[in-house]
Amino acid sequence: MTAGFAPAQSALWAVIGDAAVRLAGAGVPSPRHDAEELAAHCLGLRRARLQAAPFFSAEQFATFSAMVARRELREPLQHILGTAPFRHLELAVGPGVFIPRPETEVLVDAVLAAATQGALVVDLCAGSGAIALSIAHERPDTVVHAVERDEAAFAWLARNAAAAGGTVSVHLADAADALAALDGAVDVVASNPPYLPDGLSLEPEVAAFDPAVALWGGTDGLDMVRVVSAAAARLLRPGGFLAIEHDDTHGVEAPALLAATDHWTDIADHNDFTGRPRFVTARRAG
Ligand SMILES: C[S@@+](CC[C@H](N)C(=O)[O-])C[C@H]1O[C@@H](n2cnc3c(N)ncnc32)[C@H](O)[C@@H]1O
Structure with missing residues (x-):
């Protein structure tokens, strides 16, 4: 998956992969998707843009780690992100x-x-x-x-x-x-x-x-x-x-x-x- 990526990209995907393993271990039904959504959120990107993303800043990494820990406790992804998509809208939820x-x-x-x-x-x-x-x-x-x-x-x-x-x-x-x-x-x-x-x-x-x-x-x-x-x-x-x-x-x-x-x-x-x-x-x- 990471072959051919720049070092920052390899590091990013490694961190996302680790998070996905943790979420899977907690029984989260879509661990890879959720890990990517949380990473994209912390980087201020859409998930589709992760392929070209840099590594987290120190602050972004701390936020990502905290969010993964919340998701491990089975808090809904939408509560952590603060929004839920519905048709053409992003609705505030919590x-x-x-x-x-x-x-x-x-x-x-x-x-x-x-x-x-x-x-x-x-x-x-x-x-x-x-x-x-x-x-x-x-x-x-x-x-x-x-x-x-x-x-x-x-x-x-x-x-x-x-x-x-x-x-x-x-x-x-x-x-x-x-x-x-x-x-x-x-x-x-x-x-x-x-x-x-x-x-x-x-x-x-x-x-x-x-x-x-x-x-x-x-x-x-x-x-x-x-x-x-x-x-x-x-x-x-x-x-x-x-x-x-x-x-x-x-x-x-x-x-x-x-x-x-x-x-x-x-x-x-x-x-x-x-x-x-x-x-x-x-x-x-x-
Ligand atoms: C399954 S949720 C649906 C929310 C939204 N329509 C949706 O599709 O995401 C049901 C909603 O009905 C509200 N509700 C329950 N009993 C109600 C009542 N008697 N009158 C009005 N709203 C009620 C609940 O508070 C809840 O927000």
Whole structure:
């Protein structure tokens, strides 16, 4: 790997390799990737630019070593870096907010396809604002509201929304009764609610760092899917579009839950990019 590199480059890759071995020993699922991301972060570069990077300064090396030690303790990479990528955005994340996952990016594609010019869009259970801010970023013609109940998560949402220039209106509220003034007028409701069934065992990064309020959806994992679908039935105009992310074991249950009411038509379930059932869409019956 290092053959033919300048000495500084060889030294850099040796240090990254050592870090990757340490992370692998700690059970980190993607040790090489994470070691490279941390090195690139400390050098102020994108990971793809590491091939041409110099060795660390003394200060950068100390920072890198400290960050690797944190990752060894299974602190999420995104918390250490302070940001998480989501579609075209880099969102600020840290303690108190759910780290946005790539699986959710596919739900945004469905929402963008359904949102007509000038659409009024509501993101229920917004967390860092990944869904709401992506929609506002990629479709600046839409009017987007983001609802989050948890105060710690809301602080991150407000911070990300402010950094994006205030394109999304943020609301500290419970999804169940939020935005009553918009009842019957909303064009699109999108949501990635907490949806894990009780009793699942989780990776250390998730169990110790994602807030419990962002993860658990009651005994069957569907409590908040029920809350969100009821709230969406209240908010949406006839023909309005709903998209709710769900656990990959709920590809049958989540659509059935919508079909059990007379609120919805065109109910369909969709896979994420890994091919697993991930979100349900429907239209508000008229
Ligand atoms: C799985 S996280 C999703 C965050 C973000 N939408 C995303 O995709 O990254 C679920 C979020 O719902 C919030 N939440 C839980 N119960 C809620 C409720 N009743 N009303 C509003 N937000 C709620 C949690 O605090 C958490 O931020």
